[in-house]
Amino acid sequence: MGTLSPDDWQVSTLGEVWGYPFLVTRRLVDPDAPTILLTAGMHGEEPAGVEAVLCWLASDRWKSYHWNWLVVPCINPFGWERNRRTNAQRRDINRQFRKDQDDTPEASLIRRLIRKRQFTVSMEFHEDVDASGFYLYEARRDRAYLGEKVLAAVERVVPINQDPVIDGAERTAVGLIRRDLDGHEARRRRRWPMAYRLYLGHADNIYGSETTISEPLDDRAEAHQIALEVVLGS
Ligand SMILES: [Zn+2]
Numbered sequence: 001m002g003t004l005s006p007d008d009w010q011v012s013t014l015g016e017v018w019g020y021p022f023l024v025t026r027r028l029v030d031p032d033a034p035t036i037l038l039t040a041g042m043h044g045e046e047p048a049g050v051e052a053v054l055c056w057l058a059s060d061r062w063k064s065y066h067w068n069w070l071v072v073p074c075i076n077p078f079g080w081e082r083n084r085r086t087n088a089q090r091r092d093i094n095r096q097f098r099k100d101q102d103d104t105p106e107a108s109l110i111r112r113l114i115r116k117r118q119f120t121v122s123m124e125f126h127e128d129v130d131a132s133g134f135y136l137y138e139a140r141r142d143r144a145y146l147g148e149k150v151l152a153a154v155e156r157v158v159p160i161n162q163d164p165v166i167d168g169a170e171r172t173a174v175g176l177i178r179r180d181l182d183g184h185e186a187r188r189r190r191r192w193p194m195a196y197r198l199y200l201g202h203a204d205n206i207y208g209s210e211t212t213i214s215e216p217l218d219d220r221a222e223a224h225q226i227a228l229e230v231v232l233g234s
Helices: 049-056 077-084 105-114 147-154 184-186 194-201 217-233
Strands: 010-017 018-029 037-040 070-071 119-128 135-140 176-178 202-210
Touching: 010 105, 018 077, 018 105, 037 049, 037 217, 049 119, 049 217, 070 105, 105 194, 119 217, 135 147, 135 194, 147 176, 147 194, 147 202, 147 217, 184 194, 194 202, 202 217
Parallel strands: 037 070, 037 119, 119 202, 135 176
Antiparallel strands: 010 018, 018 070, 135 202
């Protein structure tokens, strides 16, 4: 992130977690433009998400999209450096987002970051060590769904998951898990992923792109960036 031009991106350290800086980068183009929260590295053993964000920032691809950006390239730097899912407390940060839970410094920093903020889109880059191919989570308030379009574009780079049940959920279409993330479903779930908190308070549209670790790292990183481009360009 040191190579980013300060004219384009404002890099800041939001805090420190387990001796690592918690880095955030912003780009504000226009108060009336749509706003995206882009995050990766929630789980330390999912390197392609972080790789994709760094490639994206280092490229000039973002210049084609008139969006305001808030980017957290690596939510879990402790886990990332150890190729480990959890943080230093051995907690899954992506289960710390229900209102009364505040058990990890990483989730606390994210809460602070998103407080009083509203995003058009949240996009999370993940990987799934058990999955047989790329898949996508999608939730949209406006129901102008893009999932199939994302998958058609990503398919040119990596294979799409063909399983009828993906990550314990029945698929909506091949490689796609579309969710109605209403408060009812959320209340039943004891531990909230970040997507719940975002959708119920901070973001109208939610995407989670999931690569499999069996493809080359560059292809996985490219798959995430293609998914992002389809969402931004639609
Ligand atoms: Zn993950």
